[in-house]
Amino acid sequence: MNFQEFDESNNNNISTTTTNNLMMVTSMATASASASASASSSSTSPPSTTSSSRYENQKRRDWNTFGQYLRNHRPPLSLSRCSGAHVLEFLRYLDQFGKTKVHTQMCPLFGHPNPPAPCPCPLRQAWGSLDALIGRLRAAFEENGGKPEANPFGARAVRLYLREVRDSQAKARGISYEKKKRKRLSSQAQPQPQPQPSPPSRPPPLLPPPPSNESNH
Secondary structure (H helix, E strand, O other): OOHHHHHHHHHHHHHHHHHHHHHHHHHHHHHHHHHHHHHHHHHOOOHHHHHHHHHHHHHHHHHHHHHHHHHHOOOOOOHHHOOHHHHHHHHHHHHHHOOEEOOOOOOOOOOOOOOOOOOOOOEEOOHHHHHHHHHHHHHHHHHOOOOHHHOHHHOHHHHHHHHHHHHHHHHHHOOOHHHHHHHHHHHHHOOOOOOOOOOOOOOOOOOOOOOOHHHHO
16 A cells, blocks of 8 residues: 555545544534433423422322221221211311311400410311312312212211301401402402593694795796
């Protein structure tokens, strides 16, 4: 092999090596960009998806808690034998874990929206928490094969109990739910000020006619 052939062969090897290196760098850059895009899309998920997954997780935890309550019941209860009365027992059982102070009628702070001093009144589950809990369990019951007409969480006794808890806690706090509702409706019923009509626009003033050429002659 002479020097010219060696030089051409060497140039071909250098060109091939350079091409391979460029292809490798390009593929690495493409993979890095796709990974960054995937991480960015996963970290910036839509708020609706996040709130939906949070709701589903909470519903799953509530369903597992109720199932554990049925297993620990004496005698143990199956889901098919669960009734609205058992749901009420479950709600009263949860009161021992409540964090809402509910004043009794014998308490001197009964009806005060902002009590000035502590009192020995018991802690209970807030009405809003119980209402949301029943809504999640009612949906979970049907998602796990229960029939809507046999749903114990939608029983009339459960609805009446929630209404009683709502009214009693509202009175204990000194804020009636009906008054708040009427106040909200009255504010919505107030007439909105009507926009004043704008005055009609005046036509532009007429300009005097230009002087005629006859006066110049």
